[in-house]
Amino acid sequence: MGGVDGGLGCLIYEKILANMRDGVATIDLKGRIITFNAAAGRILGLDPAATVGQSFGEVFLMEESFDDFNEVVLKAVYENEATHSREVTVMVGGHRVDLHVTSTFLMLERDGNVERQGVIVVFSDITEQRKRRKLKRLFGEYVDPRIVDRILDRGGVEDLKGARQVKTVSFADLRDFTGWSERLDPESLVSVLNRFLTAMTIPIGAAGGITDKFIGDAVMACWGPPFTDAGQQAIDACNAALGQLESLPALRRELAESGVAGAEAIDVAIGIGTGAVIAGDIGAEQSRNFTVIGNAVNVAARLQEAAKRYGQRVLVAHDTRAAAGDAFVFRKVDHVALRGRSAIEPIHALIGRARSVSDDHLRLIELHERGVTALSHGLPDTAAERFRTCLEMEPEDRSAAVLLERCLAYAETGVEGGGSGAATVPGAAAAPK
Numbered sequence: 001m002g003g004v005d006g007g008l009g010c011l012i013y014e015k016i017l018a019n020m021r022d023g024v025a026t027i028d029l030k031g032r033i034i035t036f037n038a039a040a041g042r043i044l045g046l047d048p049a050a051t052v053g054q055s056f057g058e059v060f061l062m063e064e065s066f067d068d069f070n071e072v073v074l075k076a077v078y079e080n081e082a083t084h085s086r087e088v089t090v091m092v093g094g095h096r097v098d099l100h101v102t103s104t105f106l107m108l109e110r111d112g113n114v115e116r117q118g119v120i121v122v123f124s125d126i127t128e129q130r131k132r133r134k135l136k137r138l139f140g141e142y143v144d145p146r147i148v149d150r151i152l153d154r155g156g157v158e159d160l161k162g163a164r165q166v167k168t169v170s171f172a173d174l175r176d177f178t179g180w181s182e183r184l185d186p187e188s189l190v191s192v193l194n195r196f197l198t199a200m201t202i203p204i205g206a207a208g209g210i211t212d213k214f215i216g217d218a219v220m221a222c223w224g225p226p227f228t229d230a231g232q233q234a235i236d237a238c239n240a241a242l243g244q245l246e247s248l249p250a251l252r253r254e255l256a257e258s259g260v261a262g263a264e265a266i267d268v269a270i271g272i273g274t275g276a277v278i279a280g281d282i283g284a285e286q287s288r289n290f291t292v293i294g295n296a297v298n299v300a301a302r303l304q305e306a307a308k309r310y311g312q313r314v315l316v317a318h319d320t321r322a323a324a325g326d327a328f329v330f331r332k333v334d335h336v337a338l339r340g341r342s343a344i345e346p347i348h349a350l351i352g353r354a355r356s357v358s359d360d361h362l363r364l365i366e367l368h369e370r371g372v373t374a375l376s377h378g379l380p381d382t383a384a385e386r387f388r389t390c391l392e393m394e395p396e397d398r399s400a401a402v403l404l405e406r407c408l409a410y411a412e413t414g415v416e417g418g419g420s421g422a423a424t425v426p427g428a429a430a431a432p433k
Contacts, residue, residue, distance in 0.1 A: 021124070026106065027073070028118040031056045043099070043125050045092040065091035069123075072101045076119045080105035087126065098127040167224035168237040168274040168320060169297050170209075171304040172200045172244055174217040175267040183262065192260060193217055199251045200268065203243025207236045212291050218304070222279075222292050234274050234323035238350055241270045241314045270313060271304030272350070273297070274320040302338055303347060310334065311398020314350035321348045329357045331365040333399050335376045346372075349399070364393050368400055375403060380410035 017024055023040030027033055033054055041048040051059060056073070060066045068088035075084040083104040090097050101123040108117050174180070174196050181189055197219055201211050204221040208228045212220040221240065223233035248266060255263035275296035296317075303315040310333050321330050330348040337344050351357055351365065371386035384407035390400035 023121075023123045025121045025123075026118055027056045027121070029116060033059065034118070040123070043092075043097065043123065044090070069099065069101055073103050073119060073121050076103035076105045076121075080116075087130075096127070097125060098130045099123045100126045163279060164276060165224060165279050166230065166275060167222050167277050167279060167292055167296060168233040168272060168323070169212075169220065169222045169277065169292060169300040170204075170237050170241060170270060170272045171215075171301050172219050172221075172241070172268050172270045173304050175269050175308065176265070177217040184260075188260065191258075192255060192266075195251060195255065196266065196268075199247045200244050203240045203247060206243060207240035208232075209236060209240055220297075220300075222277075224279075231323075234272075234320045235325070235327050237272050237274075237320065238314075238316070238324050238328050241272060241350055242353065244268060244270060245313060268313060269304050269307040270315070270350075271300045271302065271307060272314065272316040272320050273299030273303060274317060274323055275299065299338055306336070306347070307349075310349070310402055311396075312349040316348050316350055318346050318348065321346075326354060328353055329362070329365070331399075332369045332372050334372060334403065360393070364390055364397070367393070368397075371400070371403060375407060380407040383407050384411070 017035065017037040020037060020039050023043045024035060024037045025033060025040050026035035033052055033056055036046070036048045036051045038048055040046070041051065046059070060070055060073075068086070069090055072084050072086050072088065075082075083102060085100070085102040088099050088101055090099060101121065103119055103121045106117040106120045108115055174193065180192060184192060196217070197214055200219045204211050204219070207223075209221045209223045210227055212222050214220075221237075223236045223240075224230060228236050245268065248268065252263050252266050255266060273296040275294070277292040277294035277296050279292045299317050303317060307313060307315040312333060315333065316324075316330070324330075329351040331351055332346050333349050335344050335346050351361065357365075367386055368390050371383045371390065374380075374386065375383035384404055387400040387404035387407065390397050391404065394400075
């Protein structure tokens with residue numbers, strides 16, 4: 001650190017300045033820099049010893065990127081009865097640095113008289129704080145602080161301007177929203193919906209995901225770099241879906257205690273897709289938000305709609321099933337033609353975590369999948385026999401009932417052949433394009 005002058009110089013003052021994290025500079029009435037501590041040098045990329053004694057104008061006023069910084073300093077001269085504070089941006093070594101700058105005219109009492117000494121400037125590096133504030137704006141209030149830290153560690157918000165990435169996307173939708181809207185008054189409906197969306201959002205953050213947006217009575221979330229490891233994203237999304245299911249009993253009790261009639265019927269339908277998306281800070285200049293768009297988003301939305309048809313609470317795309325590996329038990333529900341996808345592909349119900357599913361349920365899964373395989377090979381009679389057995393084991397098995405109905409239709413119309421067993425799952429009206 002450089003030297004000090006006159007009444008500003010004493011040993012204890014120098015030690016305080018040397019250990020401060022904030023930058024401190026003082027400028028005398030002639031515009032000469034008389035104090036410039038180590039933190040100031042570190043923040044602004046200047047040598048304190050070489051800076052002290054120089055003219056403030058020579059060091060700072062000739063540098064265009066310091067214009068806003070200089071304005072705060074000069075305000076202390078022009079308006080010397082006030083303290084001036086502002087957030088500014090400067091360029092240091094080719095890198096952007098955000099600062100919080102405070103300046104005030106320094107007045108000292110000497111021999112009973114108040115004398116003007118110059119300007120004191122205190123500034124701190126708030127670059128990380130600004131990044132965090134921007135992340136909060138981009139992702140809303142549901143961002144887990146750990147995710148913010150992870151984004152900053154991996155490159156920060158500059159990586160969010162738009163890129164083609166592989167992500168896992170989920171939609172969780174309140175079942176029978178139309179029925180709820182008809183039974184409840186507007187105030188009660190909004191209360192139920194807000195509590196539902198909150199319950200669905202918490203497991204997303206717990207599994208490292210980002211709550212992308214709310215679409216009516218549905219919450220859309222995503223996983224993938226820079227929030228989670230690419231190889232972990234499908235597992236995280238499935239864990240979040242199971243967490244959403246596990247949150248329902250407490251939600252039902254809470255709503256029942258609040259006097260909501262039929263609270264025990266609150267349920268969710270979830271769709272999960274994995275694939276290429278465009279991810280980035282998207283929107284009008286005045287109102288941008290991080291979001292993802294693309295085929296995987298549409299697939300997740302359509303599977304969420306299809307979950308109701310098949311009587312399943314969670315349906316996942318084949319890509320998600322493959323990426324999740326053996327961490328969960330899945331049930332191949334059907335082969336479908338998703339609108340917007342050229343190939344017929346299997347879709348799967350997420351049943352539970354590995355080793356948490358009973359042997360009876362595993363036998364039902366195996367039998368159903370054998371029926372799906374027979375149907376996809378154009379063997380509706382064989383498939384029908386297997387689906388009937390499924391219904392004998394579990395009379396409320398909606399998936400087996402849907403496919404048995406299709407088998408009987410094939411038998412009646414004489415339609416058969418490879419691939420004839422595929423259903424068509426249309427686009428969901430609310431699905432982002």
